Amino acid sequence: MKVIVVGAGLAGLTCAKVLVERGAEVVVFEASDGVGGRVRTDEASGFLLDRGFQVYFTAYPVSKRHLDHDALDLKPFDPGAIIRRERESSVLSDPVRDPKALVPSLLSDAATFPDKLRTLRLVASSVSEKAETAGELDGADSSSLEFLRSNGFSERIIGDFYKPFYGGIFLDRSLSTSSRVLRFTLKMLSTGKTAVPARGIGEISKQLASHLPPDVVRTESPVSRLLRAGERVVGVETPYEQHEADAVVMATDAPAARNLAGQAAPEGSVGQLCVYYAAEGVRSGKKIVLNAEDGGFVNNAVQISTVAPLYAPRGQHLLSVVALGGFDLSDEEVYRRGVADVTGWYPQADLTPLAIYRIPYAQFPQPPGVHEELPENRTSTPGLVLAGDYTEDSSINGSMLSGEKAAGEVMRA
Template sequence: MPEHILIIGAGLAGLTCARTLLRAGKRVMVLEASDEIGGRVRSDYQDGFVLDRGFQVLFTAYPAAQRQFDYRALGLCAFDPGALVCEGGRRAVLTDPLRDRDPWALLGAALTSVIRPDDKLRTLALALEMRQTTVDELIAAPDEPTETYLQQKGFSQAAIDRFFRPFYGGIFLDRSLHTSARCFRFNFKMLSDGQTVVPARGMGALSQQLAAELRSAGAIRLKTQVAALMTDGPQVTGAMLADGSRFASDAVVVATPAPEAARLTGLPMPEAHVGTVTLYFAGDVPVVPDKKLLLHSEPDAFVNNAVQLSNVAPSYAPPGAHLLSVSILGVPPFDDDELFARAFADLQRMLVGNHEALTALRTYRPLRLYRIPYSQFAQPPGIHPTLPDNATGRPGLFFAAEFTEASSLNAAIISGEKCAEQILRMPSGMA
């Protein structure tokens, strides 16, 4: 069994793998190229605001998250179920009657004509079906595009376009709904089975919690760029750093995004990907009183979704201030000023007719934005059985990254767990 393991990358997968190995008594060292751990799950702190690097949430029903995180220590703050659909000067409440305890939201959702009554009943039936189906059963089911799956379930095109396209477009970062129905079913179940939350100190608190024991053990090195893997014949024996120094180890775990993993290993990786831009605005008063997502369902929407994050988690803004998060799908070729201006104009279009909301919006100023060209690898139907394994087939080389499972926080953690299990099962000298 390998005794000294090198992990390249300090995202959720790498940290999960490293902590599992550390707890098993192994010597581990995590090398991270950037100035802090977390990968894409990081938070910045600016003028009293908490700014996640991209709009992200945690589903409390994630099985792997339940195994790895101490929820009580994270100070979780919950979104309200459902969403506010903005279209043609109207805002309609849609919600989950199985989870929403707000009588006004339930009444509004029952009365809205944005979604037909039969579509509301189909959504309720699907939620009940997902609650009664195990994750393993969902994964084993036949795969097809999400839009095809919804059509087969009898949903009208209006429901698909007005709700599912912007809502799951915000999850998959692709409004086409060509994403695998396997991903849709899993996310729908997670939404139905638990809450959607953020930690009080930002999504980066997840990474920090995973890293705490590793930091105490001195097992993380930041600002350490790996130039290449070291080999002895077919055996991977460590890593050469950009400064020319070397780290020898019994096993190397590559826990980076797919493009960097392909550079280091030369092995095939999923290449197609999707990106996003997250913009933060700071203001004096809440634009809306809700803890729900605002969805822009117009087909020419620039903003896909927005949320008053300081309503969900007051700790995301300093006293007397409020934080609005805005998500754009893809990475448009505009400078910062143009992105903020276009997003602000689209927010005004979403809120047209709501004098109070528009008055509040005028108090908002651009705070910061994040361009994330590689947010997820693309997940068309049938991709998951083709993804790389944790064990690469090369002696001493392993993967711990979402690209071995699926593009989600839960999948990244699972990959880290599986990688550690593979290493721990190996006989001595067989890495």
């Protein structure tokens, strides 16, 4: 059986890996110059620059089936966060994961004692839930904000912790994202570690691609059209050739699936502006720093080279700073505003601009109820199967599950 996969992001690579394991003949056409889609890392002057700040949860159930964690040499963040409000700083830790921080955590004024007990209750209930993705969680859905309020959390902890922390994960500080994503993320945070591979997030994609025989992935090969025979999809067209196959898996992002295959897929996007500095004097350890100020530019920052030393040349440090807007600002203004926020928190910090990544399409929006309406892998068009995060949830785990399911669908068909 010959299968064409369009797109070498995590969904396409996982799909190709499973199909190859089951004996199919697979070709992956990728429009860009490398594998990984939204999960790639650049090297510049000895620094490792992920294409946007993102983290890997070691508890991701699907990813665990396909990735060798030891070979990725995962470097964990410290649990909890440093919360900054103007010149004040408090450390919020998770006493379940980090017992040595229990005392400072309980003394921290960022959360009241009842809020901490509610958080512990929420953690306990999320840990017992059985689901491989956010969309598989039971119960009525609501926005994360409504969910937290209905569980009795104070406006203080919502503003100081949940908005910047989950805002950084959902890329949506308003917490309008589905509470299923919040519950699933909490389960991942509580049952495993939050980490990055020692040599950058792109190692996840490279490891998946390493399972494929040479020449399976053809980069710089954008698919411009699907070939049809009557109703059936029978292949694809790349700039120079037509290629026939028994099945075509569209493993692109949602906009490309809509444009190329005419498939219904979620509209809109949430994005991230990621700014890198060579940094001196930021003493945040391995914790993420959250901005509790609503009007600030920076949402979160982390000295990533303290977590994973190979991100910076020996003797230097790399600071990764995330803003959830400001895509239209000039580079100069972006760097200036990043420096203003960070030096407000760490007056001794000395930051040298390195790079800016503007990523307006990082994830598809996930409002309450979205998971019930996402497209199936199977389509009504014979020969055409869908993969991509937009069929599950917008995450590393969701995209890999979509690839796994798409491969199963191809084999069944």
